Amino acid sequence: MSGALNVVAHLAGIAAGDRAALKHLYDATSAKLFGIILRILAERSEAEDVLQEVYITVWRKAAEFDATRASPITWMATIARNRAIDRLRARGSRPTTTLDLATEVVEPSPAADALIDTANDARRVTAALDRLDPRHAAIIRSAYYEGLTYEALAAREGIPIGTLKSWVRRGLIRMRGELA
Amino acid sequence: MLADMVPDDDAVAIDFALGALDGPSLRAAELRLRRDPEFAADVARWQADLSPLIDAVAPVAPPPTIWASVERELFRGLVAAPASSAIARGVGAAVNLWRGLAFGASSVAAVAIALLVARPATPVAEAPPALLAASIASTDAAKAILITATYDPARGAVILTPSAKDASHGLTPELWVIVGKDKPLSLGVIDLHDPQAHRIPQALRSKLTGGATLAISLEPAGGSPTGQPTGPVVAAGTLTVI
Known part of the structure; x- marks a missing residue:
């Protein structure tokens, strides 16, 4: 059984109230989700709080997961991203991460990561982004991985917000065109 | 201008799926998400298109x-x-x-x-x-x-x-x-x-x-x-x- 199918089975178990299934799911997915949350929040204690909230949400909402509409990891990653961005916005005026990721190379994924059923898709998306202007691709990645607003990204890049928005939107539409 | 090539609906769906909105524009997009199923479906499609990017996020073991x-x-x-x-x-x-x-x-x-x-x-x-x-x-x-x-x-x-x-x-x-x-x-x-x-x-x-x-x-x-x-x-x- 593939990693993704395992995750689907765990979610079904969780929906039926199986605590062991939640533990299995946690073991299979928590490092990935923690990685996603840490990219957005950077502050470890906050990221830990959010990770905990995510699994509590997954336990309560597993019955709502629809395998025909999203892959299980996409569903969980969306919950994790939403909760982390939620927390980031709740900080309000507190400074966001000062990491300059605009030019940072994204880490390669570990070869042994059996969890993700999207390795193929990931290569295609990465290839499509790589065909864009490197600066545009870097900004799209920053927006996605760090959960930053257009406003924050524009300030960091030192470019007008309108320019930045059009780079991102046109870039993603081109990316989708490459994927089709 | 090239930016005009992005239809408004697509633009908002992209912005929302990325999580790049804030303030009133975010509020407006959220309202729309609840009221406009077509828009919600667009957002979901963009989220799905972007989701393979998580593959590149390095896992970090959380504390026990x-x-x-x-x-x-x-x-x-x-x-x-x-x-x-x-x-x-x-x-x-x-x-x-x-x-x-x-x-x-x-x-x-x-x-x-x-x-x-x-x-x-x-x-x-x-x-x-x-x-x-x-x-x-x-x-x-x-x-x-x-x-x-x-x-x-x-x-x-x-x-x-x-x-x-x-x-x-x-x-x-x-x-x-x-x-x-x-x-x-x-x-x-x-x-x-x-x-x-x-x-x-x-x-x-x-x-x-x-x-x-x-x-x-x-x-x-x-x-x-x-x-x-x-x-x-x-x-x-x-x-x-x-």
């Missing part, structure tokens, strides 16, 4: 304490609270009482009374911090009490006791605290089905004081993506010291 907290929160919150917490035992009793009673306002009153009675009869050397309670009533004309919340500062948790039928309509209820005229602060997503001990993040505990408002809004799966309520606020109540 996280799993312990998840387990404690979900499975021991009501049944086997720390032995030192007489309050928790009292709440357990109240929950049993709640289970034995029919739904409705009268059972809420009974639970509230049970909570009062359940406070330790013999004061220990150090007085326990005061409990705060709120009856969170629906914001519609009926004013039906949806949930009773009791905040126990000693545990850093709100004990939530639903008292009416689940009114979440398949959406995710999220709990908020509002202090004075400040913006609502999220206390996380909750459940309207079962009694639960809902942990409050350390940083937000100081906000739960007498006079603060607890409110519940209905949000998309996973809770509000913005840090502010995006769906209808279905219930609210004021915290008072009990």
Whole structure:
């Protein structure tokens, strides 16, 4: 059984109230989700709080997961991203991460990561982004991985917000065109 | 100009799926997400298109304490609270009482009374911090009490006791605290089905004081993506010291 199918089975178990299934799911997915949350929040204690909230949400909402509409990891990653961005916005005026990721190379994924059923898709998306202007691709990645607003990204890049928005939107539409 | 080649609808769906909006534009997109299924489907498609990017995120092993907290929160919150917490035992009793009673306002009153009675009869050397309670009533004309919340500062948790039928309509209820005229602060997503001990993040505990408002809004799966309520606020109540 593939990693993704395992995750689907765990979610079904969780929906039926199986605590062991939640533990299995946690073991299979928590490092990935923690990685996603840490990219957005950077502050470890906050990221830990959010990770905990995510699994509590997954336990309560597993019955709502629809395998025909999203892959299980996409569903969980969306919950994790939403909760982390939620927390980031709740900080309000507190400074966001000062990491300059605009030019940072994204880490390669570990070869042994059996969890993700999207390795193929990931290569295609990465290839499509790589065909864009490197600066545009870097900004799209920053927006996605760090959960930053257009406003924050524009300030960091030192470019007008309108320019930045059009780079991102046109870039993603081109990316989708490459994927089709 | 090239930017004009991006249709407005696509632009907003992209912005929202990325999570790059803030302020009024975010508010507007959220409103649209609830009212416009086509727009919601667009957002979901963009989220799906972008999701392979998570493959490139390096996993980071969380500390073992996280799993312990998840387990404690979900499975021991009501049944086997720390032995030192007489309050928790009292709440357990109240929950049993709640289970034995029919739904409705009268059972809420009974639970509230049970909570009062359940406070330790013999004061220990150090007085326990005061409990705060709120009856969170629906914001519609009926004013039906949806949930009773009791905040126990000693545990850093709100004990939530639903008292009416689940009114979440398949959406995710999220709990908020509002202090004075400040913006609502999220206390996380909750459940309207079962009694639960809902942990409050350390940083937000100081906000739960007498006079603060607890409110519940209905949000998309996973809770509000913005840090502010995006769906209808279905219930609210004021915290008072009990």
